Amino acid sequence: MYWNTLLLALREMRRNLLRSTLTMLGIIIGVAAVITLVTLGRGATVHVASEIAGLGSNLLHLRPGSRNRGPGGISGPIEPFSLADVKAVEREIGGVKAIAPIASKTLLTVYGNSNWSTRVNGTSNGYFAARNWAVSHGRPFTESELQSGRSVCILGATVRSELFDREDPLGASLRLGRVSCQVVGVLESKGQSPFGSDQDDQILMPLKAYQRRIAGNRDVNLIYVSAKRSELTVKVKRDIEQLMRQRRRIASDQDDSFNVRDMKEVAARVSSTTRTMTSLLGAVATVSLLVGGIGIMNIMLVSVTERTREIGIRLALGARERNVLLQFLVEAVVLSSVGGVSGIVLGVLSAWAGAGMLGVPLVLSAEIILIAFGFSALVGVVFGYFPARQAARLDPIQALRHE
Amino acid sequence: MSGAPLIELRSVYRIYGRGEAEIRALAAVDLAIHPGEFVAVMGASGSGKSTCMNIVGCLDTPTSGAYLFQGVDTGGLSRDQRALLRRHYLGFVFQGFNLLDRTTALENVELPLIYRGMQRSERHARARRALDKVGLAGRERHTPAELSGGQQQRVAIARAIVSEPAILLADEPTGNLDTQRSHEFMRLLVELNREEGLTVVMVTHEADMADYAQRIIRFRDGRVESDSTVESAA
Structure with missing residues (x-):
C-alpha cells in the first residue's frame, strides 16, 4: 500500500516535471544554503583555531602596561x-x-x-x-x-x-x-x-x-x-x-602594571565569535528553508484545485479518504525530500568550492546534513498536510463535475 | 427475473435545500435491478436520472428511503465504507471519459487495482487483459492525448471492468462520441453483458443507444415514469 502510494506520487511528479522542479527549488536553495553556510562557518572556526595554535603552542604574552584601563585611559607611564x-x-x-x-x-x-x-x-x-x-x-x-x-x-x-x-x-x-x-x-x-x-x-x-x-x-x-x-x-x-x-x-x-595574555583565551574568544556567526547564518538560511516549505504548500494547494476532477475520479474508483490524503502528503514529502537531497548535493559542492576560495578547511558534518534533510522532510509533512486534507475531504460528485 | 436483486431502491427520496428552495431530485423511487441485466435509464435533464445513478454508485446517499446492495442496506455505511464498496463492487464509465491525462492507458486501467493493493505483476496482467478485451491491445503505452475519443472511452471501460465489478455504471457514455463510435461502443457493452454476464446500468438520452438495453427505465420529475422490458431484436 505504502509502496503503491509512493509510486503514485512519483508518477505525479513525472507528470508535472517542470512544476515539481520549480517547487523543489525553494527547498533545494534552502538546504544548500544551510549546509554551505554552516560548513563554511565551521571551517572558518577550525581554521582560526589552528592558525592561533600556529602562533605558538601554549603561548603567553607578557606585556608592560595595565590590564584594566579606566575611563581616563592609561594612568601613568608604562614601565x-x-x-x-x-x-x-x-x-x-x-x-x-x-x-x-x-x-x-x-x-x-x-x-x-x-x-x-x-x-x-x-x-x-x-x-x-x-x-x-x-x-x-x-x-x-x-x-x-x-x-x-x-x-x-x-x-x-x-x-x-x-x-x-x-x-x-x-x-x-x-x-x-x-x-x-x-x-x-x-x-x-x-x-x-x-x-x-x-x-x-x-x-x-x-x-x-x-x-x-x-x-x-x-x-x-x-x-x-x-x-x-x-x-x-x-x-x-x-x-x-x-x-x-x-x-x-x-x-x-x-x-x-603589566598584563599576561593566554593565547588560548584569545583563540577561545575568536572561535566563539565565529561560532556565533555560524549559528546566525544558519538561522538565516533556515528561514529560507521555511519559505521553501510555504512554496510547497502553495503549489500543493494549487495542485489540489487543479486536480479536483482527478481526485473525483480516484474517489469514484474506490480511493478512501486516507488514500487521497496519503497520496498528497507523500507527494509533498517526496517533493521536499528530493529537494532536500538535491540541496545536500548542491550545498556540499558549493561548500567545497567556497572552502577552496576562502582557504578554510572543508568541515563536513553528517549531523548538519541529517538535520537539513530531516528538516526538509518535516517541511513536506507540515506544509503538505493541509492541502492533502483539503483533497481528501472533497465530495466526489462535486469533484467529478469540476471543470 | 428470478433470484435476489443485485440492487434495490425502496421509496428513495433525495432532497436538496430546505424550505422554499427545496428541490426533490428523487421522490419515492422504487427500483430493483437483477444480476446480468442491461438497463438503460432515460429522462430529460433534471428528471432525477443522474441523482439516481449517484445513489446507485454510492457517491451520494438518499435523504430518506433505503438502498440495498446485494440485500444489504447501505444506509449505515460511512463515507469510507462506501468508498470500499465502490472499490470492490462497482465500475464507472463517465461521459467525459475521465481518464488521468499524461498517464498511459495501462496506468489508467490499473489504477483501481492499485487501490486494491494488488501486486504489480498481477496488476499488469489483468490490465492488459482488460485492454485486450476492449480491443486496445498494443495501445498500453499511449496516453489519452494520443488516443481518439472512442479509444479513450474503451480505456475507460477497461478501467471499469478490470476489477471485475458486480455492476457497471455508465453515465451518458456515448455523449462525447460520434454516431459510428457510439454504436461500436454499445456493441462492446452488449458483448460484455452477454458473454461475461456483466450487469450494466447506463444513463442516456439517446433513444437508439437505449435500444441496445433489455430494459428501459424512464424518469420524469424525480419519479419513475415507466419501466419496460424490451424484447431483444437479436
Whole structure:
C-alpha cells in the first residue's frame, strides 16, 4: 500500500516535471544554503583555531602596561621590562618550555637597489621554540652572537623575497636604518596571521645587538613564554603574575602594571565569535528553508484545485479518504525530500568550492546534513498536510463535475 | 427475473435545500435491478436520472428511503465504507471519459487495482487483459492525448471492468462520441453483458443507444415514469 502510494506520487511528479522542479527549488536553495553556510562557518572556526595554535603552542604574552584601563585611559607611564625580568622568569617559573624577550621597531631596510620597510625584532633563540618558527635556510644565532651582540640577522620570507629576489641572502650585508647587518638565516614561511597581518614580514636579530645599535636602551617590550604542556598555561600565567607583582613591588590593593595574555583565551574568544556567526547564518538560511516549505504548500494547494476532477475520479474508483490524503502528503514529502537531497548535493559542492576560495578547511558534518534533510522532510509533512486534507475531504460528485 | 436483486431502491427520496428552495431530485423511487441485466435509464435533464445513478454508485446517499446492495442496506455505511464498496463492487464509465491525462492507458486501467493493493505483476496482467478485451491491445503505452475519443472511452471501460465489478455504471457514455463510435461502443457493452454476464446500468438520452438495453427505465420529475422490458431484436 505504502509502496503503491509512493509510486503514485512519483508518477505525479513525472507528470508535472517542470512544476515539481520549480517547487523543489525553494527547498533545494534552502538546504544548500544551510549546509554551505554552516560548513563554511565551521571551517572558518577550525581554521582560526589552528592558525592561533600556529602562533605558538601554549603561548603567553607578557606585556608592560595595565590590564584594566579606566575611563581616563592609561594612568601613568608604562614601565618596560628588562633583561633581568626575563632572567627572573627563566629562573623562578616552573613548567616553561621556552622564553623569548622582544624589543622591536619598524625600520627601512636596504640591500643594493632594493629597500623595504619592515619590523625588526631583537630577541633570543627562544623565539623559535616559543613561536613555532623554524629556520629553513642558514642557521639560528650562535651563543657568542647572542652574548656579544654581533650585528647578524635572520630574515622573514617576505623580506627575503622583497630584498633579494632569487639571490642567496646568506652572508650578504644589508642596512637596517643606519646599522649594517649580516644575514645568517632565513625563516620558513607562515603566511598570514589569523588577524590578517603578514607574519613573514620581519627581521630577527640578537636582543643585545638590537638594544645597543638600534634602540639605544635596554628595554624589553614583550616577553613570550611558552608552557611545556597545554594544561600548565594557567599555572604558569598565575606564577608569572605573582613574580612580576613582587619584582615591581605592587601593593595588594593596586592593579597590575603589566598584563599576561593566554593565547588560548584569545583563540577561545575568536572561535566563539565565529561560532556565533555560524549559528546566525544558519538561522538565516533556515528561514529560507521555511519559505521553501510555504512554496510547497502553495503549489500543493494549487495542485489540489487543479486536480479536483482527478481526485473525483480516484474517489469514484474506490480511493478512501486516507488514500487521497496519503497520496498528497507523500507527494509533498517526496517533493521536499528530493529537494532536500538535491540541496545536500548542491550545498556540499558549493561548500567545497567556497572552502577552496576562502582557504578554510572543508568541515563536513553528517549531523548538519541529517538535520537539513530531516528538516526538509518535516517541511513536506507540515506544509503538505493541509492541502492533502483539503483533497481528501472533497465530495466526489462535486469533484467529478469540476471543470 | 428470478433470484435476489443485485440492487434495490425502496421509496428513495433525495432532497436538496430546505424550505422554499427545496428541490426533490428523487421522490419515492422504487427500483430493483437483477444480476446480468442491461438497463438503460432515460429522462430529460433534471428528471432525477443522474441523482439516481449517484445513489446507485454510492457517491451520494438518499435523504430518506433505503438502498440495498446485494440485500444489504447501505444506509449505515460511512463515507469510507462506501468508498470500499465502490472499490470492490462497482465500475464507472463517465461521459467525459475521465481518464488521468499524461498517464498511459495501462496506468489508467490499473489504477483501481492499485487501490486494491494488488501486486504489480498481477496488476499488469489483468490490465492488459482488460485492454485486450476492449480491443486496445498494443495501445498500453499511449496516453489519452494520443488516443481518439472512442479509444479513450474503451480505456475507460477497461478501467471499469478490470476489477471485475458486480455492476457497471455508465453515465451518458456515448455523449462525447460520434454516431459510428457510439454504436461500436454499445456493441462492446452488449458483448460484455452477454458473454461475461456483466450487469450494466447506463444513463442516456439517446433513444437508439437505449435500444441496445433489455430494459428501459424512464424518469420524469424525480419519479419513475415507466419501466419496460424490451424484447431483444437479436
